[in-house]
Amino acid sequence: MRTKVSRLVTVAMVGLVGCLACAQLMAQVRPPIRPPIRPVPRPRIPLALPDLVVSLQGPDRAIPGTEIPLTVTVSNKGARDAPGTAESANGYFVDLTLSADADLPVKLAVQPAYAGLTVEDFVEDMLLVGGRISNTRTVRHGESTRYTLTTRIPRKAPPGVYCLGAVVDPADRIAELDEDNNTACHRIAVGATPMPGVRVPPGVTLWVMPYAVGGTPLNNIQPDGLTDYVDGLGCGSMEDSPFGGRLGFRHGYHDAIPTPRISHYRWLYRSGADTTWQEFAEPVSVHYVKEEGGVVTFPVYTLGPKSIAGKSLYEFRPHQPPGFPATRWPTTDWFGDIYSGFLNSQTLPADTYQVKLEIYDSAGNQVVPDDATFHFIVPSRVLPDGTVVTDRTTSLDGGGFVFNLHLDNRPCTASIDAPLIGSSTVADECGFLLYASKSQQVRIAFRAAHPANFARFGFRIVRGIQEASTVSGQVSDPSPGEDYAGDGSGNFHRNFTVAALLGPCPEKAAFSENLDVCAKATNGWGQRLNWLDAHAVRAFALAPQTLR
Numbered sequence: 001m002r003t004k005v006s007r008l009v010t011v012a013m014v015g016l017v018g019c020l021a022c023a024q025l026m027a028q029v030r031p032p033i034r035p036p037i038r039p040v041p042r043p044r045i046p047l048a049l050p051d052l053v054v055s056l057q058g059p060d061r062a063i064p065g066t067e068i069p070l071t072v073t074v075s076n077k078g079a080r081d082a083p084g085t086a087e088s089a090n091g092y093f094v095d096l097t098l099s100a101d102a103d104l105p106v107k108l109a110v111q112p113a114y115a116g117l118t119v120e121d122f123v124e125d126m127l128l129v130g131g132r133i134s135n136t137r138t139v140r141h142g143e144s145t146r147y148t149l150t151t152r153i154p155r156k157a158p159p160g161v162y163c164l165g166a167v168v169d170p171a172d173r174i175a176e177l178d179e180d181n182n183t184a185c186h187r188i189a190v191g192a193t194p195m196p197g198v199r200v201p202p203g204v205t206l207w208v209m210p211y212a213v214g215g216t217p218l219n220n221i222q223p224d225g226l227t228d229y230v231d232g233l234g235c236g237s238m239e240d241s242p243f244g245g246r247l248g249f250r251h252g253y254h255d256a257i258p259t260p261r262i263s264h265y266r267w268l269y270r271s272g273a274d275t276t277w278q279e280f281a282e283p284v285s286v287h288y289v290k291e292e293g294g295v296v297t298f299p300v301y302t303l304g305p306k307s308i309a310g311k312s313l314y315e316f317r318p319h320q321p322p323g324f325p326a327t328r329w330p331t332t333d334w335f336g337d338i339y340s341g342f343l344n345s346q347t348l349p350a351d352t353y354q355v356k357l358e359i360y361d362s363a364g365n366q367v368v369p370d371d372a373t374f375h376f377i378v379p380s381r382v383l384p385d386g387t388v389v390t391d392r393t394t395s396l397d398g399g400g401f402v403f404n405l406h407l408d409n410r411p412c413t414a415s416i417d418a419p420l421i422g423s424s425t426v427a428d429e430c431g432f433l434l435y436a437s438k439s440q441q442v443r444i445a446f447r448a449a450h451p452a453n454f455a456r457f458g459f460r461i462v463r464g465i466q467e468a469s470t471v472s473g474q475v476s477d478p479s480p481g482e483d484y485a486g487d488g489s490g491n492f493h494r495n496f497t498v499a500a501l502l503g504p505c506p507e508k509a510a511f512s513e514n515l516d517v518c519a520k521a522t523n524g525w526g527q528r529l530n531w532l533d534a535h536a537v538r539a540f541a542l543a544p545q546t547l548r
Contacts, residue, residue: 050141051078051177052092054168056186063191063332065120065155070096072147072166076139078177084136084145090173091138096131096151097165099124104165104183106172112154116230116237121526122157123232125165158215158525159192159336192338197387198252198377206262206374209252209390210357210401213243214524217379217388218403225352225406232527235456235518236472242408242454244521245346245529248339249280251357254374257316262367262374264304264313264360267341268400271351279312281305282342287335288321289328298335299327309364314340350408350452358400368399376401412455412475412517413490414534417445419513421498432508432543438499446515446536448475449490454520459484459492462512463503469496475517498542508543 057071072094076082085091095109109127112118119129128151137145163185169176176182200207210218221227226240249267258264267280285300301321304314321327343355359367359374369375377390378401395402420443421435433442448457453476461469473480475490484494502509519532 048079049175049177050076050080050082050139051181052076052082052139052168052174053181054094054166054184056096056164056166056184058164058186059188061189061191062153064153064157067150067152068188069148069150070164072096072133072149073144074136074139074147074168075144076141078141080141082139082141082174082176084138086135087138091136092169092174093136093171094133094147095165095167095170096128096133096149097125097167098122098128098153098157099126099163099165100160102163102165102185104163104167104185106167106170106179106182108170109167112232115232115234117232117526120155121230121232122154124234126154128152153190156215156526157190159190159338161187161189164188190336192333192336196382197385199383199387199389200377201390201392204375204377204392206254206256206259207377207390208254208257208262208265208357208359208369208374208401209377209379209388210249210403211252211379211388212250212524213405214248214250214522215526216522216524217382219379219381221403221405223404225404227522227524229522229526231518232525233530235458235516235528238456238518238520238522238528240454241520241522241528242350242406242452243345243524244407244409244519244532245344245523247343247345247405247523249341249343249355250338251340253316257374258318261361262316262359263362264306264308264315264364265340266311266313266358266360267343268356268358269343269353269405271349271353273351277356279305280341280343281312282344284314284340284342286317286337287330289330290323290326292326298330303340308360308362311360311364313360313364345407346409348407348409350410352404352406354397354402355405356397356400356402358398366399369396408452408454408521409529409532410451411532412519412534413447413449414457414515414517414536415447416513416515416536416538417447418538419444419540432541434543434545435498436545438497438502440498441495442498442501442542443493443495444469444513445491445493446513447491448515448517448534450475450517450519453490455490456518456520457490457492458516458518460514461501462514463501463505463509466503468501468503468511469494501542508541510541511539513538513540 053075055073059068062068083091097109111127112121112123115123131151133147139145166184168182216227228239231238268277270277284303287298287300290297290299305312321329367373376393378393379388380391381389421433421440455475457475458472471480471482471484476488478486478488484492486492515536517534519528521529
């Protein structure tokens with residue numbers, strides 16, 4: 001080691017002396033110093049491409065089922081014209097969408113019918129009726145063009161604040177300088193659908209109608225407290241589904257109510273194993289219109305709960321608001337004041353609950369339904385014009401109307417097992433599953449579960465960027481299809497040959513396994529409670545044992 005170091009030092013010193021001698025020689029013949037020549041930077045020439053941006057103007061408020069006018073402006077900030085469909089088969093068009101958030105996908109929007117629903121249903125990022133501007137004009141660079149049209153808010157859209165979206169060139173027909181500025185969001189507050197007409201049974205004059213949980217009428221709630229719906233968030237048909245989350249309860253009543261004898265109501269609940277009723281306690285309020293000095297405000301009137309005779313009661317909305325005639329009730333319900341009671345079911349154990357509605361006078365005395373007082377009626381079906389057909393009900397307990405509601409806020413679980421060849425995972429140090437023959441079996445297994453099987457699942461195997469296998473169904477399904485087998489408790493498996501997985505790939509391929517488990521629980525508005533969902537992803541690769 002010392003000899004080697006000594007030699008290295010000697011070589012380094014000889015080199016250093018040689019460099020010094022070279023430097024002295026070069027100093028004798030060095031030409032005069034001149035200023036350095038700096039390269040002239042090339043000017044940045046922008047690509048000669050169009051750059052489409054879009055803006056949207058419309059009303060700030062709307063009622064479900066009503067038409068709204070919109071103005072769409074498409075501008076071209078690029079250096080080349082953007083062809084429209086009137087001049088080119090590859091011209092741009094514009095989609096107008098409705099969503100609950102401002103995250104607008106730049107892709108072709110579809111109407112709810114493609115999710116098994118109707119034009120009256122709301123689906124996230126849905127294409128509005130008449131909302132595709134397909135006959136478009138060419139936009140010269142540096143110029144704009146404007147379109148006006150009328151669309152409508154779906155009649156079954158829940159009350160809330162939505163994003164009216166405009167997406168220009170959703171089919172990506174135009175190559176642009178910037179592909180990330182093709183959307184615009186206009187916020188719109190959607191109020192409540194006006195109470196539909198009610199056809200009461202013969203002989204009924206004064207009536208109270210327990211109507212719905214959220215947007216689900218009581219006639220769509222089964223005796224066991226479950227319901228069927230098509231998920232507006234894209235998880236398909238949800239059969240025998242529980243309720244969950246914060247629930248809003250709705251009832252209608254005859255225009256003469258409140259009367260001196262019928263002025264208050266009370267919502268109660270109890271689990272199947274409990275004999276004691278619990279009162280609803282969350283506040284319920286309604287807005288009214290007040291005009292004073294040319295200024296319009298919308299004060300809140302609280303219906304309850306109000307402690308009367310030791311009970312937590314709520315008022316039926318008075319015929320006139322406070323301060324009448326200088327005030328009035330809104331002619332349309334901009335604020336979504338459609339609920340008569342709220343229940344946060346997330347604090348309750350999963351179970352079938354009874355829910356009860358009772359009627360009271362102003363002194364806190366219960367009013368029992370009969371021919372001299374009033375009748376409870378319930379919805380039985382809805383006519384094409386929206387009229388609710390009703391029946392008398394005998395589902396009474398102590399003078400109150402009772403129905404069942406199954407609650408379950410428990411989350412789903414999702415996991416994917418390591419793929420197996422034979423009886424074990426045969427993987428090299430780089431993570432490849434090594435096979436000896438393309439006829440060997442690869443076992444794919446996963447778990448998609450819910451404590452009470454209130455969930456659906458979707459499972460995909462993707463080879464590269466191409467889908468290799470997909471299956472979906474109920475987590476309790478023993479035979480969901482595509483040769484997968486289940487045990488009824490959420491455990492699924494299938495055996496593939498190596499050749500089937502490789503598909504067009506001759507020797508090796510990389511895969512991802514993608515599992516989505518959708519909870520069935522809903523708040524009654526045709527959408528699942530997606531925070532109860534579960535997801536899992538796993539990757540693997542196949543290669544022959546001889547490929548090292």
